[in-house]
Amino acid sequence: MNKKAVVxxxxxxxxxxxxxxxxxxxxxxxxxxxxxxxxxxSELLAAERVSQALGGVSHRVVAVDLRAIGGSALTDxxxxxxxxxxxxxxxxxxxxxxxxxxxxxxxHAEVLGAGCIGIGVNAVDYSGYPDCRPAFxxxxxxxxxxxxxxxxxxxxxxxxxxxxxxxxxxxxxxxxSLGVDYSITVSCYQATDAGExxxxxxxxxxxxxxxxxxxxxxxxxxxxx
Amino acid sequence: MNKKAVVxxxxxxxxxxxxxxxxxxxxxxxxxxxxxxxxxxSELLAAERVSQALGGVSHRVVAVDLRAIGGSALTDxxxxxxxxxxxxxxxxxxxxxxxxxxxxxxxHAEVLGAGCIGIGVNAVDYSGYPDCRPAFxxxxxxxxxxxxxxxxxxxxxxxxxxxxxxxxxxxxxxxxSLGVDYSITVSCYQATDAGExxxxxxxxxxxxxxxxxxxxxxxxxxxxx
Numbered sequence: 001m002n003k004k005a006v007v008x009x010x011x012x013x014x015x016x017x018x019x020x021x022x023x024x025x026x027x028x029x030x031x032x033x034x035x036x037x038x039x040x041x042s043e044l045l046a047a048e049r050v051s052q053a054l055g056g057v058s059h060r061v062v063a064v065d066l067r068a069i070g071g072s073a074l075t076d077x078x079x080x081x082x083x084x085x086x087x088x089x090x091x092x093x094x095x096x097x098x099x100x101x102x103x104x105x106x107x108h109a110e111v112l113g114a115g116c117i118g119i120g121v122n123a124v125d126y127s128g129y130p131d132c133r134p135a136f137x138x139x140x141x142x143x144x145x146x147x148x149x150x151x152x153x154x155x156x157x158x159x160x161x162x163x164x165x166x167x168x169x170x171x172x173x174x175x176x177s178l179g180v181d182y183s184i185t186v187s188c189y190q191a192t193d194a195g196e197x198x199x200x201x202x203x204x205x206x207x208x209x210x211x212x213x214x215x216x217x218x219x220x221x222x223x224x225x
Numbered sequence: 226m227n228k229k230a231v232v233x234x235x236x237x238x239x240x241x242x243x244x245x246x247x248x249x250x251x252x253x254x255x256x257x258x259x260x261x262x263x264x265x266x267s268e269l270l271a272a273e274r275v276s277q278a279l280g281g282v283s284h285r286v287v288a289v290d291l292r293a294i295g296g297s298a299l300t301d302x303x304x305x306x307x308x309x310x311x312x313x314x315x316x317x318x319x320x321x322x323x324x325x326x327x328x329x330x331x332x333h334a335e336v337l338g339a340g341c342i343g344i345g346v347n348a349v350d351y352s353g354y355p356d357c358r359p360a361f362x363x364x365x366x367x368x369x370x371x372x373x374x375x376x377x378x379x380x381x382x383x384x385x386x387x388x389x390x391x392x393x394x395x396x397x398x399x400x401x402s403l404g405v406d407y408s409i410t411v412s413c414y415q416a417t418d419a420g421e422x423x424x425x426x427x428x429x430x431x432x433x434x435x436x437x438x439x440x441x442x443x444x445x446x447x448x449x450x
Contacts, residue, residue: 060293060294061293062289062290062291062293062294063288063289063290063293064287064288064289064290064329065287065288065289066287066332068285068286068287068288069285069287069329069332069333069336070336071332071335071336089374089377093374094332095331095332095333095335095336095373095374096328096329096331096332096335096372096373097332098372099324099327099328099331099332099368099369099372100325100328100329100332102324103321103324103325103328104289104294104321104325106320106321106324107291107294107296107319107320107321107322107324107325108294108320110296110320110321111294111295111296111320130371130372130373130374130376130377131371131372131373133371135371136368136371136372139364139367139368139371139372140368142364142367142368143324143361143364143365143367143368144324146355146356146358146360146361146364147321147323147324147355147356147361147364148320148321148355148356149314149318149320149355151355152314152355
């Protein structure tokens with residue numbers, strides 16, 4: 001079995017846990033972060049820290065200018081990040097983001113000869129983004145088998161989403177059992193350059209609830225309000 | 226029926242024909258070119274010319290740094306573009322390129338509220354790239370229906386590949402019947418900055434054979450050798 005993997009890192013809690021999980025399962029992990037013009041630039045610094053701390057063998061950053069498309073509070077400065085959890089899909093949804101992330105990971109995996117892509121999507125404590133659901137990941141798996149030269153030659157690249165059915169609390173407990181230091185991760189949609197979290201966006205709220213329900217201290221550094 | 230479309234333009238012959246085809250079918254076409262660090266930069270200038278000449282309502286360029294990944298003669302200067310048609314998939318294959326292009330088009334379509342994506346893939350006179358085959362496009366259609374907020378709300382975005390089963394000669398005849406001026410297109414993998422073609426790469430050879438078989442004069446400007 002091919003034990004080389006590409007792991008998508010956002011700098012946040014979930015993808016750090018995926019990296020720790022795949023490393024613990026014996027994978028040689030090559031991490032990939034995508035600079036898509038997101039507001040929360042400190043996530044990219046966090047992704048690099050996470051890769052180094054959790055055994056990433058290499059780390060790449062691919063720049064994609066999604067600001068040329070816009071349509072999300074994360075890629076359009078004219079749209080504010082909401083500070084309350086909302087019904088439905090929030091404006092922080094970035095159109096086709098995970099399709100794009102997985103496409104880049106698939107290309108990187110093919111160049112490296114990796115047989116696995118790790119991604120931290122989750123369909124329990126999440127913001128309702130359509131491209132985090134199991135059916136989406138299954139459809140991408142079918143696509144990946146058809147999309148590449150490696151796939152045509154029968155070397156399929158498996159999409160591994162180990163957090164899909166875990167609660168946020170369970171993810172945190174799993175990561176802590178693997179030695180993840182969550183203080184180096186940044187989940188906030190509008191963190192300061194120093195990586196301090198706002199405490200009120202969707203992503204911050206889901207994270208806070210996770211630490212509460214896991215019964216462990218929240219190591220997040222919050223900006224002074 | 227939603228008559229707004231995003232059309233992927235490479236600057237080459239096929240995608241120009243797709244734009245002419247969709248425009249003739251009454252679509253309001255928003256064109257998208259992807260600057261992925263390709264060697265043939267003059268293709269991006271050609272894409273803009275094609276959009277203007279063939280009725281594009283808007284034109285965007287999204288930059289994606291695929292040189293961070295490499296693995297193709299088109300994105301790695303250390304790899305030469307072959308000058309002979311070869312057996313198998315040539316080194317000009319860019320890992321997961323069409324998956325990436327379609328992901329960007331899908332995001333753009335969602336922001337615009339477009340119900341169609343036009344793409345010039347072809348599985349007859351082509352270089353054998355896996356992500357040009359009908360099964361790949363069908364798999365992307367399934368993915369697209371699951372990937373976006375629009376899809377979740379039942380507004381599916383249809384992937385339209387009108388050239389899929391045409392010979393290169395048939396594509397040229399179809400385009401000419403719609404008034405396409407192929408002299409403004411650039412297909413060459415290593416065109417000069419002025420858009421002059423090398424005449425010997427895979428893409429040039431397929432294009433030359435197409436004009437020959439169509440029985441029309443080749444308007445391509447070739448570099449003096």
